[in-house]
Amino acid sequence: MLPTSYRLYSALMANAEGWYNQSARIRRCCLMMHGGLMSNASRILNTSTKSTIHAANGMRGLAVLLVLLSHGSNAGISIHPALDFGGAGRYGVGLFFVLSSFLLTKQFLDASDAQRSRKIFWANYFLRRFLRIYPLYIFCYFVYLATPELGYLVRPVTARSIIGYVTLIDGKGFLWTLPVEFQYYFLLPIVAGITIFLLQRIGISKLILFFATCIILLHLSFPPEYSLSVLPFLVYFLFGSLTALLQKLFQTTTFHLKKPAYRRITMNVLGWSGLIAALMIIPLFFQTFLNLPLAVVKDMTGKYLHLQFLVFAVLWSMFIFGTINNQGWLNRFFSSKVMTFLGMVSFSAYLLHMPVIVRVEKIFPQPSFFRWWIFMIATLAVSWVTYKIIEQPFSKINLLKTKEIASTTPVQPVHVQG
DSSP states (O other): OOOHHHHHHHHHHHHHHHHHHHHHHHHHHHHHHHHHHHHHHHHHHHSOOOOOOTHHHHHHHHHHHHHHHHHHHHTTOOSSTTOOOTTOHHHHHHHHHHHHHHHHHHHHHHSOHHHHTSHHHHHHHHHHHHHHHHHHHHHHHHHHHTOGGGGGGTOSOOHHHHHHHHTTSOOOGGGGHHHHHHHHHHHHHHHHHHHHHHHHHTOHHHHHHHHHHHHHHHHHHSOOOOSSOSGGGHHHHHHHHHHHHHHHHHTSGGGOOOSHHHHHHHHHHHHHHHHHHHHHTSHHHHHHHHTOOHHHHHHHHHHTGGGOHHHHHHHHHHHHHHHHTOOSHHHHHHTSHHHHHHHHTHHHHHHHHHHHHHHHHHHOOSOOHHHHHHHHHHHHHHHHHHIIIIIHHHHTOOSSOGGGOSOSSOOOOOOOOO
16 A cells, blocks of 8 residues: 555646646637737738728718808808807817718728838828818918908918918918818828737727727827817827727627627617717707707807817717618718718818808898808809819829729818817
């Protein structure tokens, strides 16, 4: 019979061997999970999700419609005296900033590693951003010069003012959004590059947490204010980039609602709640809940609600994500011909609607129902002409072959101000 000490020793050795084998299995599982995480991130980035977002133009249309209604009301041009949309334009600011960042970030995420590694890809990005703004922007410089009421935008005509206008260092009046957007054009490749880099190394969950942390820190570091700097508005732009990342994940099996009923309900809730909540804060509608005079609500809006960048970034991101993944009425409405047309001419409409307002006020000095229709029809007619003659020809210039274009949805600026 073996001694007790020997039996105890044998038992301990057997247990030790079992623990070693178990730890080896755990290590192998961890390595497999890590490798799976990395390969999963690589698969996400290399999975082709290029598709035309038909509702994107319609959402641009909503953004520019808000500014037309707002500036028309400020000039006393409204469809009805009781329908005063003054102050609504800045809500379109948020929609534009989030949507613009979403579409541009999506282009980077949809491009393959081989495309992003080519210099021509980056040259094409900056060239198209330049051509998207400057041809029409320079044309409008002379339009503003010929309109005495809008001379403050470009006068005095000195070397300093011309340089400030052309380089987008300065942005007077309703042109203040252009410098903000232009600055983010240079930041976006960095944001997209960091997103792709971290997705491949830390995984999806940690990357989303990283985005959320950055947004909160930026919101605390740069208090909301309307300035010519992009820094206070980074909350909007980063939410757009985050929404593009979520869209990329949603189009893969790792972030996909498999049951159509769940997907339909979720997207409807996101899209409708984001849209309704954002629109209900427009002074015209908000006063209904407060039962206060519109002038009081407008004052409160300008001092408080217009500065809720984080709130509107969340609401517009919900609206965008829910709408583009919605096959119901919401998506169909923003994919309709009317809304698509508004989005198509949105940049021209923004830059040229103020000269139209000046002309309408001169020709029709008395407020009337028809004056609003004349303003809208004239603005859209002029915008369609400049789109066809100026915007569209330059938008066709592309350094990449058609099959190599990172996104089939063109990104058009829609600059709005309340």
